[in-house]
Amino acid sequence: MTTRSYISNYSTNSAYSSRNLWSGFLFGIGLVAFIDETIFHQLLRWHHFYDKSTTDIGLISDGLFHAFSWFATIGGLFIFADLRRKNALRFQRWLGGVLLGSGTFQFYDGTIQHKLMKIHQIRYVDNVLYYDLIWNLIAIAMIIAGTFLLVRTRSKQQPEKTISNEHK
Template sequence: MESNRYNFAKRNLWSGILCGLGIVAFLDETLFHQLLHWHHFYDKSTTEIGLVSDGLFHAFSWFATVGGFFLFADLRRRRGFWPRRWAGGILLGAGIFQLYDGIVQHKLMRIHQIRYVENVIIYDLVWNITAGAMIIAGVILLMQTRRRVRFSKVSNGR
């Protein structure tokens, strides 16, 4: 079973990335769009367009999550699930999505802000620093498992 993990290292990573991306997008949409009403996915038009954009964003988050969990189920079935590598993928996917959202969508494209207040920089900093922390934690976990993948390939003569 241990060697099977190494055969599915990339699949564990991609399953985690898709799940992380989908979960953080779902939380963003649920908390900031629906419950707190801080913004819509697309705020440069009418409220109706904003609600439609939220719906499309919500569907995207579920497609990513479901895709990630299909890969997860396949890994479990094949006895190739590697929890630490998968968790690293989740953190990496969540962090990359959040950093992309904070830099590209909030600042470069300006399709919405985190919150419409005078001193939005505080919200931006918390958002992007949290994203960076998730990316760093994910990379650390992945580096730990990457060493094992390399060692396994060397000891198996690959």
């Protein structure tokens, strides 16, 4: 192998490694936003995305939040499909991105949106501390698990197991 082809292979592997991370990250954001919207906004009706106005404004904000979650999900899945087509999907790295994206979004939601901006709370009860702790501890656990997978897969040049779209 020449030096030039080694550098080319390294650059390609690095680009695919980054694309696996970003595909998973976007999908993770979309997934956790979708779960939040479906469970806490619609089924349990604990809050709207924006609770500082009327119920109608809250419902509109939920719709915009739902659209955002689907754009992130679809964007991540388009990159995922391209990685599969190119036989460059590194599933553990992608999963690390999913966990990191999910945890980061959930932690952002629980700290910035709930506490700093105060646009909504998880649930409107007298002692919301328990809800906040559970919400943010789950987010931190996802961030740690995702980071572990990303660090573990960072140094590998070749995918240990790829998921191919070719059938034998």
